[in-house]
Amino acid sequence: MDVALLHGLLLLLILPVLLYRYCATFHYFCKVTFFNLWVLAMATLLSPFAAIRGRCVENMKLLCAAIRPLKHLYGIKIEVLGAEHLNLKEPYVIVCNHQASLDLMGMVEVIPKRCVPIAKKELLYMGTVGWACWLSGIIFIDRQRTGDAIDVISQTAETIRRENLRVWIFPEGTRNQSRSMLPFKRGAFHLAVQAQVPIFPIVISPYWDFFSSKEKKFTPGTFTIRVLPRIETRGLSPKDVPELTETVRKTMVDVFSEMSSNPCRDWPAELPLLPSTGATKGTDGVWHDEDTTGTSD
Ligand SMILES: CCCCCCCCCCCCCCCCC(=O)SCCNC(=O)CCNC(=O)[C@H](O)C(C)(C)COP(=O)(O)OP(=O)(O)OC[C@H]1O[C@@H](n2cnc3c(N)ncnc32)[C@H](O)[C@@H]1OP(=O)(O)O
């Protein structure tokens, strides 16, 4: 009887280890659960320290420091190209493709100082995670209430100029692991045009090799983050937003496709795909170079 009990106990201990080792689905759920527990634990541990400062963008440093170790724990290598483009003192808007929650790991590698993400308001209700996000100055929008979301974005246009902030937006508006990008929401582009600040597109290469929530795959791997040259919005008005949105999306989709088909990451240093740095749209509807020196970068 005792031996049977011991065998049962042993099996109970060994079973999760064996499942983790040999069952990809179990392995996937363990890793995703660990990710969420890590975020929750960090938010719980660090929020009191962030609370001392109160709600402020400086707390983003704490948030980033809390997320950074995750890549080591998961054996994920992240390569960043073009980060120097973000060395601009003025405010700007970053737009980035959104594949999964793992994007957080990439975001914290490149996010500049004084930059806050725009997030869905549901995050606010995730206990200490919501508290940590609020304390870090993250801007929340209600995606179901377009009018309210537009109001928040309009206020943000004033805030980023007044407080010299940068904003990080996932213009697809939701996570997407398809072979391309979803149509872009226009909020990020209205924001940049309203504030008359540049846009920096950031493309994260596909995770297909090592992560897929559909296939329940989560192994060690490598991904690349490419920061593209800035796109000027000076002189643009709200009527230019649809075209600006499409131009930026097409550029990002092209870079994403190139990254997908070139896994050895053998890309040229500069990509001539964008309306070039400092480009503005002329009355003829064509993008023209305004300042080709790019010295302010
Ligand atoms: C301290 C330690 C901490 C440790 C813990 C760590 C915690 C870690 C957590 C980190 C959190 C990271 C955060 C990441 C979160 C990521 C997300 O949540 S992604 C989801 C949220 N993001 C978005 O939704 C993207 C922004 N959304 C939009 O831009 C949308 O446009 C919209 C404003 C929500 C409206 O949506 P919708 O109606 O579906 O879309 P459109 O077609 O774009 O717009 C309709 C219409 O409205 C016009 N319009 C849009 N915006 C504006 C505007 N600002 N001003 C004026 N008009 C606007 C648009 O042009 C359309 O009109 P048109 O006539 O058709 O052109």
Ligand SMILES: CCCCCCCC/C=C\CCCCCCCC(=O)OC[C@@H](O)COP(=O)(O)O
């Ligand atoms: C009192 C309640 C307590 C609840 C505790 C919940 C704990 C949850 C713990 C960790 C959550 C980690 C969240 C990381 C968020 C990463 C950002 C992200 O990827 O958001 C998704 C959003 O862009 C788009 O959402 P959808 O794809 O539209 O969906």
